[in-house]
Amino acid sequence: MEKSENQKKSINEFGKFGLIKHLTGNIVTGNKTTIKGIGDDSAIIDSGKNLTLVTTDLLLEGIHFNLIYTPMKHLGYKAVIRAISDIYAMNGTPGQVIIALGISSKFNVEQLEELYEGISLACKNYNVDLAGGDITSSLTGMTIGVTAVGTVEKNDLVRRDGARPNDLVCVTGDFGASFMGLQLLERERKLFIKDKVTQPDLSGYEYVIERQLKPEIPVSTLKELKKEEIQPTSMIDVTDGLASDLLHVCKLSGTGCRIFYSKVPIDYETSKLAEEFNIDPMVPALNGGEDYEMLFTVPLEMVEKIKIIQSVKVIDHMTTSGSGYYLAGDDGSEVEISAQGWKE
Numbered sequence: 428m429e430k431s432e433n434q435k436k437s438i439n440e441f442g443k444f445g446l447i448k449h450l451t452g453n454i455v456t457g458n459k460t461t462i463k464g465i466g467d468d469s470a471i472i473d474s475g476k477n478l479t480l481v482t483t484d485l486l487l488e489g490i491h492f493n494l495i496y497t498p499m500k501h502l503g504y505k506a507v508i509r510a511i512s513d514i515y516a517m518n519g520t521p522g523q524v525i526i527a528l529g530i531s532s533k534f535n536v537e538q539l540e541e542l543y544e545g546i547s548l549a550c551k552n553y554n555v556d557l558a559g560g561d562i563t564s565s566l567t568g569m570t571i572g573v574t575a576v577g578t579v580e581k582n583d584l585v586r587r588d589g590a591r592p593n594d595l596v597c598v599t600g601d602f603g604a605s606f607m608g609l610q611l612l613e614r615e616r617k618l619f620i621k622d623k624v625t626q627p628d629l630s631g632y633e634y635v636i637e638r639q640l641k642p643e644i645p646v647s648t649l650k651e652l653k654k655e656e657i658q659p660t661s662m663i664d665v666t667d668g669l670a671s672d673l674l675h676v677c678k679l680s681g682t683g684c685r686i687f688y689s690k691v692p693i694d695y696e697t698s699k700l701a702e703e704f705n706i707d708p709m710v711p712a713l714n715g716g717e718d719y720e721m722l723f724t725v726p727l728e729m730v731e732k733i734k735i736i737q738s739v740k741v742i743d744h745m746t747t748s749g750s751g752y753y754l755a756g757d758d759g760s761e762v763e764i765s766a767q768g769w770k771e
């Protein structure tokens with residue numbers, strides 16, 4: 428019997444990850460070549476000697492980007508970064524992207540040329556080929572779907588579920604900058620609407636703006652790890668927020684975690700701007716998202732080896748299952764980590 432409208436569940440009740448689980452939790456893969464389907468940064472396909480990695484990403488105007496402050500070229504660049512970041516998160520190398528575009532009649536060819544300039548630049552910078560796609564008309568706004576394909580040698584594959592208790596929790600780069608960049612762009616947009624000030628004041632905050640509009644993937648650090656023969660036990664790219672993504676790894680690996688407040692890297696510009704906005708810099712650092720940094724774990728024995736890599740910071744360690752997820756202060760205080768980024 429069909430349910431009446433008020434018996435039906437709201438999407439908001441589930442949140443992004445709850446919804447994915449609800450819709451796909453019962454899906455069983457049947458092909459021998461499907462090593463891993465839904466549930467990691469990319470799908471893993473057995474292609475003989477190596478593994479093929481495939482991932483897809485959808486960007487919607489008004490949800491993921493605002494064209495008032497997002498130049499088309501940056502948008503194209505970031506769309507590619509978002510997709511290939513998931514290939515790197517499996518310790519793989521992206522080879523191709525395929526782009527599906529939905530566009531309404533409000534766009535002109537020059538704008539789309541700029542978009543493709545950004546797409547091409549990202550492809551060039553990361554040695555990826557634009558290998559296909561589709562363009563179709565939409566009723567409103569722009570939709571960009573990017574599918575990325577990559578490869579990884581079987582022994583090099585790193586999944587989200589391989590962390591073990593006592594493994595060191597490591598991160599590349601710094602956190603919260605992209606979120607603060609977005610707050611700044613939003614503030615200037617609102618001021619523009621209110622006062623029609625044409626020149627937004629973004630001086631002194633170039634770093635956070637760049638992190639929001641033109642993020643990069645820490646490829647050189649990943650290469651360094653390989654060179655030093657440091658194979659992470661688990662890895663994820665930080666897109667939903669450090670807290671949320673760390674919890675993904677913990678839950679899939681069956682571990683708890685304890686990280687230190689003072690060890691989470693935050694750039695000076697991020698802290699300064701957070702202060703201006705009257706927010707604790709740890710909030711964007713833990714829950715902001717879109718950092719495109721890597722969060723990974725390595726065995727405790729690698730502590731000396733990992734310290735040599737300047738661009739990696741150890742923010743502490745994984746604990747046994749059931750011991751909770753904690754953020755510890757230098758004064759001995761402990762706060763439970765929650766995943767604010769889970770609802771999109």
Ligand SMILES: [Mg+2]
Binds near residue numbers: 468512663
């Ligand atoms: Mg990811």
